[in-house]
Structures are given as structure tokens and as C-alpha cells.
Amino acid sequence: MLSSYRSQFKDPLKRVVMGLRSAVRTEGAQVVVSERLKRQPRIVGKLARFPRMELTRMQDIGGCRAILEDVVTVDAVRRRIERQESEIVKVDDYNATPRSSGYRALHIVVRREGALVEIQLRTLSQQRWAMLVEDLDAAHRLNLKDEQGPAEVLEYLKVYAAGLAELESSGRVSTATARLVMAARHDAQRRLRQGGME
């Protein structure tokens, strides 16, 4: 049942992806775009974590992602998307206000043919950070992606993300930031070596 509900998002998602590809291409950026229908266990998990959430109000069953050079390109692509046919339902600017995990990206929820579709715009360094989170989750069977896991690891990811953002915006990393990352990394590594977190 969930699977057939999910498949309703296939066509609207396809059209949103075409729009996203066009926005990236028109901006003169390399088109690095993928789409996915949310995995059923992730849908069930999200409903369990947010008991008041209704399936029909979930905004990311259909989702797509573009990897872009930097935040300047992200903002330019965003402006192009806002001029497109899909109705903009919500913009979550995690560049201006990062999630407590350190996650940064720009998420735009649009409505297309009655369906909600989420567009994620990430910079290269944001993608590298997100990949590290996914790798750690897989290797240590954690759920850092949903901000669950050992405090030391979460703290490292947070300060590392802030450091990457500093590097991206200013072209440099301050000594204070580098020290923070080094200390947090030390604690996170020790915690990960202890294991037993499954």
C-alpha cells in the first residue's frame, strides 16, 4: 500500500527534476542531479519519530538533489526554480540556519500536479560532509543522519560542518576553528573506537 502511494510521486518528481536540470544548466553549472523515491523503512521511521505527522503531509517522499559548486550558485539556481511552474510551498535555508547537527543545504518544497516534492541544493563540501555522515551510519550502525548517536561524534560533525562552511565562505580556516575540529575529532575517534553503539 505504501509502495503504491509512493509511486504516485513518480511523474510529478520527474517534471520537477526536469525543471531543476534546466535551472542548473541555464546557470551554466555542471548538471549533477539525481532523484529518488523515499525508502519505505525511512517513511515508516519518520512517522514513528514524528507521531503527529501524517503520511499525506510528508514533504520528501519524492525528492531530488543537485550538487553545485558553491552557495552563490545555489542561490542563483534557487531564484530560477522560484520562477518556474511549480508552486513553492516552503524554503528551508539550512545555509543561513544550519540544523543542530551541522547539516547545511537549501531545501525547497514544491507542489507539482498536487504532489509535494523536495529539492535539495547542496554544495560540494556540504555533500562531502553528508557522505561522511552516511558512511559513519553504515559503518557503525548509527543514525547520525537523524541526529541520533554518541554526543562526541555529533559534536565533531557539527564543528567540522561549521569549519567547512567557514572555508567555503571566506576561503580560509581560522586557527580557533581548526583547533576546535581537532579536539572534537580526537574525542569522536576515541568514542568510535570504543564501539558498542549498535
Place this chain on the structure above:
Amino acid sequence: MSLVHFLLVYDLRQRRLVDVQEFTDAKEATEAYGRAEMAHLDDRDTEIVLVGSDSIETVKKTHGHYFTAGAQIVLPELVAT
């Protein structure tokens, strides 16, 4: 540009992809996605995802963690500049 769908079956214990199926028909792909998920219901060691893109090379960039094949994870440092 036609989109290709890749059905990825990822083994969390081995941290590597154990199967990749390619579909040019989106309907067929979503049906296979549902079937594969059903086949692995309650299997917490397997992750199944359907990703659509122009090529597998792009999927490696947008969903790269499925392709690291058990490589050791190094927590990166940042060097002051």
C-alpha cells in the same frame, strides 16, 4: 535526456553494493523497487534504494556513500590557513 533508474541493494554489514539493476522504464523500476523492499522486509542489514539520474557516474556523486565499498573512514581534519 532520458533518465535511467538504478535499483541499488546495499549490504550494511559488508558496506558495499551487492546488486545494481538498471531500468529505462520508470514504472518498471518503481515496481521492482517495491518488490525488492518487500523481499527484504525486516532485513535490517540491507538497504534498498531507487535512484534516477542521467548516469551511474552522477549517482556516485549524489549518493556516493553507496559506492565507497567498505573503505576505512577517516574523520577529516581542517588545517588553519
